Amino acid sequence: MKYHQIDRQLFINNRKKFTAAMKPNSVAVFNSNDIYPVSADSTLPFAQSRDIFYLSGVDQEESILLLFPDAPYENLKEILFLKETNDHIAVWEGEKLTKERAYEVTGIKNVIWLQDFHKTLKEIMAYSDTMYINTNEHYRASIETETREARFVKWWKENYPAHKVEKSNPILQRLRSVKEQAELDLIQKACDITDKGFRRILNFVKPNVTEYEIEAEFIHEFIRNRSKGFAYTPIIASGNNANVLHYIENNQPCNAGDLILLDVGAEYANYSSDMSRTIPVSGKFSERQAQVYNAVLKVKNDATKLLVPGTLWKEYNQEVGKLMTSELLGLGLLDKSDVQNENPDWPAYKKYFMHGTSHHMGLDTHDYGLLHEPMKANMVFTVEPGIYIPAEGFGIRLEDDVVIQEKGEPFNLMRNIPIEIEEIESLMNA
Structure with missing residues (x-):
């Protein structure tokens, strides 16, 4: 791995x-992700299941974590199963975790080779009453591929039908949404790497540069700072491309006078950052561009103040809608009759700001978190309002990542990333 080893205490x-x-008397099992084939002998780069990583720190394929806190024997309370490594594997694939190294990474004393998993599980099932199965119930999830986890669940249900079943996901949704300080430090590191990438492109962008060249500058800076790369597919959207919310082609030239919407974030140690900035190709905003930009920035700053313990996500978005409506009226994009006659299910402001304002962030860019439950301290949220105006040929989105505090305003993990017009123009023209 490129990242520095994480303290196993996390x-x-x-x-x-x-x-x-x-x-009581229950078992939970977590599987690593598959390595997914492309064609012939090609595969996609391995990306670990965030749940087993969260609970163990293991960043390796063909791994299984088993938790049985009420086990009758100490050595069965937590077990890590790994594919047995050897000198041949080390030569052809690189170093894999040994039992000793796995303990250093995870703090798990009982490490067993994967070939003994079924035998060990059979013993454990005889002692236990309930199995926690791990399913992905994230509100944005749409899964068509059968995962390693899903195959295990199917196999387990066929072989142990008499056991009761519980779900791991509701527990993980709550736990993963509230970050430990070590996790906040890792997210901060990802944000700091994103900052370096952004400052790099401010010195690079000029008329006729292409979107993919900007993408290349980001990835260069990310990797040289120990990131695997982008936390998600980057959006480098110049001109009217910014009005396509998930534009990822990144293949067009950036023309003088246009704006570029950048939605880009580095990962670090599997933790995400998520940044949006909008910059002028020619190094200076027009009067109208600056007017809209400052309106979006005001909504972002005011919305951030609403992220406090006890806030409900649905009500928060309604309040942000009111903030945005006020700004759109000031910009002349809406008039009072638009607001008075609006459809409550699709308010007038949605014509120019059609997506949500915030989402949980952490090990996943759209991280775990139960949106119907009140916000808590140490949750990390994005704040990302935008105004999209196809008729004027540009769209603006601004986004920071913030940590909810026990008292006071959220802590901005992207506080050092330039966002004010004056600083962006100054850096671009230095």
């Missing part, structure tokens, strides 16, 4: 929190 604490929420 994963020890995460396991303690998870097992404390389990029912």
Whole structure:
């Protein structure tokens, strides 16, 4: 891995929190992700399942974590199963975790080779009453590929039908949404790398540069700072491309006088950052561009102040809608009759700002978190309002990542990334 080793105490604490929420005499199993084939002998780069990583720190394929806090024997309370490594594998694929190294990474003392998983599980099932299965119930999830986790669940249900079943996901949704300080430090590192990438492109952008060249500058800076790369597919959208919310082609020239909407974030140690900035190709905003930009910035700053413990996500978005409506009236994009006659299910402001303002962020860019439950301290949210005006040939979105505090305003993890017009223009023309 490119990143520095994470203190295993984080994963020890995460396991303690998870097992404390389990029912008596129950077992939980978590599988690593598959390595997905492309064609012939090609594969996609391995990306670890965030749940097993959160609970163990293992960033390797063909791994299984088993938790059984009420086990009758100490060595069965937590077990890590790994594919057995050897010198041949080390030569052809690189170093894999040994039992000793796995303990250093995870803090798990009992590491067993994967070939003994079924035998060990059979013994454990005889002692236990309930199995926690791990399913992905994220509100944005749409899964068509059968995962390694799903195959295990199917196999387990066929072989142990007499056991009761519980779900790991509701526990993980709550635990993963509230970050430990070590996690906040890792997210901050990802944000700091994103900052470096953004400052790099401010010195690079000029008329006729292409969107993909800007993307290349970002990835160069990310990788040289120990990131694997982008936390999600980057959006480099110049001109009217910015009005396509998930524009990812990144293949057009950037023309003088246009704006470029950048929605880009680096990952670090599997933790995400998520930044949006909008900059002028020619290094200076026009009067109208600046007017709209400052309206979006005001909504972002005012919306951020609403992210406090106890806030409900649905009500928060309604309040942001009111803030945006006021700005759109001031810009002349809406008039009072638009607001008075609006459809409550699709308010007038949605014509120019059609997406949500915030989402949980952490190990996933759209991280776990139960949106119907009140916000808590140490949750990390994006704040990303935008105004999109196809008729004027540009769209503007601004986005920071913030940590909810016990008291006071959220802490902005992107506080050092330039966002004010004056600073952006100054850096672009330095």
